[in-house]
Amino acid sequence: MNFKFVRQGIAAAGLAASLPVVATAALAAGTHAGVEAIGKPGNASDRTRTIEVTMYDNYYEPETIDIREGETVRFVIRNGGDLVHEFNIGTAKGHMAHQGEMMMMVEHGVLEADRINWDAAKKMQASMGHGAHDDPNSTLLEPGQTGEIVWTFPEHATLEFACNVPGHYDAGMMGEINLTH
Numbered sequence: 001m002n003f004k005f006v007r008q009g010i011a012a013a014g015l016a017a018s019l020p021v022v023a024t025a026a027l028a029a030g031t032h033a034g035v036e037a038i039g040k041p042g043n044a045s046d047r048t049r050t051i052e053v054t055m056y057d058n059y060y061e062p063e064t065i066d067i068r069e070g071e072t073v074r075f076v077i078r079n080g081g082d083l084v085h086e087f088n089i090g091t092a093k094g095h096m097a098h099q100g101e102m103m104m105m106v107e108h109g110v111l112e113a114d115r116i117n118w119d120a121a122k123k124m125q126a127s128m129g130h131g132a133h134d135d136p137n138s139t140l141l142e143p144g145q146t147g148e149i150v151w152t153f154p155e156h157a158t159l160e161f162a163c164n165v166p167g168h169y170d171a172g173m174m175g176e177i178n179l180t181h
Helices: 024-029 092-107 118-128
Strands: 049-056 059-061 064-068 072-079 085-090 138-141 146-152 159-162 174-180
Touching (some): 049 085, 072 138, 092 159, 138 146
Antiparallel strands (some): 049 059, 072 146
16 A cells, blocks of 8 residues: 655655554563664763754754764653654664564554554554554654653664654664763
8 A cells, every 4th residue: 555645745654554663662661683782771860961853744853963983862752743753763674674564554554644543553463563663762753742752872783763654764763872981
């Protein structure tokens, strides 16, 4: 299925449904075969700082984030766009795998252009084991909503943050995480 959202002249979706599906909980823990460790959920009391991120239609502010290896960071993420967006910490390979699950959420009516259908999410969760999008390395937000992630970063990893709503990553909605010593 090729699904398209068009809002204010922005084509915001359109991936083929043939992408592989990988449970993002496994990605968060870094245990899925072939996926590097991306860190782990952190404790708010251990955070060294708070970084505010705003998601727009199809970019982030800031576009690059510098983090020390092993650092625990609290992210406050706001959706300042007109579409549903995701802030997801992972590897490029992990994001590509997660996009298949996000496409399934579109196909099952969970993700709409500007809202999340939580009734459809509950049905998808009950029938397929995913669809609720409650992974600790990710937040999925409707326009105007704010979310929070507390994350402890690993050493020696190549990470990025991205929106995996179908079509958004391909449109450039991703940013670099620069890990330093």
